Amino acid sequence: MRVLIVEDEHKIATSIKKGLEQESFVVDIAFDGEDGYNLASTEDYDVVILDIMLPKMDGIALTQKLRSDSIHTPVLMLTAKGQLQDKIEGFNAGADDYLPKPFAFEELLARVRALSKRPQKLVSEELKLDGLSLNTKTFEVVREQQFINLSQKEYALLEYLMRHPNQIVSKDQIIQHVWEYDADILPNTVEVYIGYLRSKIDKPFTGKQPMIKTVRGFGYKIGGK
Numbered sequence: 001m002r003v004l005i006v007e008d009e010h011k012i013a014t015s016i017k018k019g020l021e022q023e024s025f026v027v028d029i030a031f032d033g034e035d036g037y038n039l040a041s042t043e044d045y046d047v048v049i050l051d052i053m054l055p056k057m058d059g060i061a062l063t064q065k066l067r068s069d070s071i072h073t074p075v076l077m078l079t080a081k082g083q084l085q086d087k088i089e090g091f092n093a094g095a096d097d098y099l100p101k102p103f104a105f106e107e108l109l110a111r112v113r114a115l116s117k118r119p120q121k122l123v124s125e126e127l128k129l130d131g132l133s134l135n136t137k138t139f140e141v142v143r144e145q146q147f148i149n150l151s152q153k154e155y156a157l158l159e160y161l162m163r164h165p166n167q168i169v170s171k172d173q174i175i176q177h178v179w180e181y182d183a184d185i186l187p188n189t190v191e192v193y194i195g196y197l198r199s200k201i202d203k204p205f206t207g208k209q210p211m212i213k214t215v216r217g218f219g220y221k222i223g224g225k
Helices: 010-022 033-042 059-068 084-093 105-117 152-162 171-178 189-201
Strands: 002-006 026-030 047-051 075-079 097-100 126-129 132-135 141-143 146-148 212-215 219-222
Touching: 002 010, 002 033, 002 171, 010 026, 010 105, 026 033, 033 047, 033 059, 047 059, 047 105, 059 075, 059 084, 075 084, 075 105, 084 097, 097 105, 126 152, 132 152, 152 171, 152 189, 152 219, 171 189, 171 219, 189 212
Parallel strands: 002 026, 002 047, 047 075, 075 097
Antiparallel strands: 126 132, 132 141, 141 146, 212 219
16 A cells, blocks of 8 residues: 655654554655645555645645546545644545544554545455455465465565456556655566565465466456466
């Protein structure tokens, strides 16, 4: 899952980023509204965590601009303001949820997870495909009753593939969702991590149909024939 944090208080932004990364999220940060808008309008995020009081462009204006551009990424607003009128202003601008500061990280995490599922109301905490299951809450991956131990990046790659079953996804799409915006990715990095995944979820299961398939010239897909 990929999240954008737009927050000018560096300590808060980096703290949220660290906490989300420990939960296997991919996280980008912008420290002002203009940079936040540029990222949110050109990159593909599952949720935007957005402070209202921002330099260059405030959170209300940023959200309104995204919605006017027909960008409907779920927005969670963070603010020191807790008055009802401030909440109404945020919701009227197009925000999906509102969390006053200070807040517990556990509550923010729960709200982010809930928002990420809104566009796909039928998505449960457990993704299942052809005998392979991935639990997005416990991070457990199981195939044919055997637990599979994955690194954080391997898990993020598998989760992205399983959220798009039987669909071809390109290397660029994978990079956008599994690595941070400013990560230094080598051309063969995706191939390397696909290889790591295959060695854990395909190779040990001889006689079973491989889960991950290469579609030459296009990318990869999981499931299907």
